[in-house]
Amino acid sequence: MTVVERREIALVDLLDRLLAGGVVITGDITLRIADVDLVRIDLNALISSVNEQVPSPWGELT
Amino acid sequence: MTGLRYVYAVCRPFGTPLQAELTGVAGDPPRLLTHHGLVAVVSHVPERDFAEEPLRSRLEDLDWLTATARAHQGVIDALTVVTTPLPLRLATVFRDDSGVRTMLQAREADFRRTLDRLEGRVEWGVKLYADERPADAGTAADKPASGRDYLRQRRTSVRAREDQWQRAEEFATRLHETLSAVAEDARLHPPQNATLSGAAGRNVLNAAYLVPRSRSEEFVELVDRTKDETTDFRVELTGPWAAYSFAGEKP
Numbered sequence A: 001m002t003v004v005e006r007r008e009i010a011l012v013d014l015l016d017r018l019l020a021g022g023v024v025i026t027g028d029i030t031l032r033i034a035d036v037d038l039v040r041i042d043l044n045a046l047i048s049s050v051n052e053q054v055p056s057p058w059g060e061l062t
Numbered sequence B: 001m002t003g004l005r006y007v008y009a010v011c012r013p014f015g016t017p018l019q020a021e022l023t024g025v026a027g028d029p030p031r032l033l034t035h036h037g038l039v040a041v042v043s044h045v046p047e048r049d050f051a052e053e054p055l056r057s058r059l060e061d062l063d064w065l066t067a068t069a070r071a072h073q074g075v076i077d078a079l080t081v082v083t084t085p086l087p088l089r090l091a092t093v094f095r096d097d098s099g100v101r102t103m104l105q106a107r108e109a110d111f112r113r114t115l116d117r118l119e120g121r122v123e124w125g126v127k128l129y130a131d132e133r134p135a136d137a138g139t140a141a142d143k144p145a146s147g148r149d150y151l152r153q154r155r156t157s158v159r160a161r162e163d164q165w166q167r168a169e170e171f172a173t174r175l176h177e178t179l180s181a182v183a184e185d186a187r188l189h190p191p192q193n194a195t196l197s198g199a200a201g202r203n204v205l206n207a208a209y210l211v212p213r214s215r216s217e218e219f220v221e222l223v224d225r226t227k228d229e230t231t232d233f234r235v236e237l238t239g240p241w242a243a244y245s246f247a248g249e250k251p
Helices: A002-006 A011-020 A033-053 B052-058 B062-082 B097-106 B108-118 B135-141 B147-182 B213-229
Strands: B004-011 B031-035 B038-045 B121-130 B185-188 B202-212 B233-241
Touching: A011 B062, A011 B121, B004 B062, B004 B097, B004 B108, B031 B097, B038 B062, B038 B097, B038 B108, B052 B062, B097 B108, B121 B147, B121 B213, B147 B185, B147 B202, B147 B213, B147 B233, B202 B213, B213 B233
Parallel strands: none
Antiparallel strands: B004 B038, B031 B038, B121 B202, B121 B233, B185 B202
């Protein structure tokens, strides 16, 4: 159990909960729920574009 | 300038102080705002990041999103040690303390009902992965002697893959039934994209289980046993989490 607790939490597991879970409250500033959903959808595109921009650390060795 | 109010969670009053070195979102240590016997856990955050317009663009910045999500989780984690928090969705922001109080009052009955339902419970995450390539994919690598050979090999390989998915589905269903029997409640999250998670294999089950703390050890052992049952699939356990996936009203 301690092993599970100590390992750093993967961002994707965290976002599953923080963006899709939790109580949804319409606050003063709170984004519309649709905005947060869009963040989730955009993440796919975002991460693939980040991966393209950042060259592989092994790229120079080959 | 006093900034905006970022709310992490709502809880009942708790006696134990939060750990002193806790830094919240935007580096502001969480404060407790009590209203009508409910506590909102709040940080003061700057308008330049958390007002509606900047917040929307900030959320698209992966580094910022990561830092904010981790800070949010850090506070929820610390709360989980001393109480059963009701976590709010990421980036729930109010203009001032009075906005937070108004919200607490408006949702008071909901909060109390949900806090009762979650009291003493934690969430465990269980994911199941299947290898992208069936075990006997090696046969397809043998050089086909003829077109007919090629088609036969291809058919075998496609069939092996279909079998693999079917067995993965069956295993996932069985696993979910077994774990649901011990858990009080369960939620299925969409399977994770491998690009996003960086995990090997295809995610066939991404589930969350609500388990009383008193039964957590039993639950973890049960997951461990299913790990030993299979060499074809990988079972991953995360937690204990605050009950994020069960914080909304029951559908």
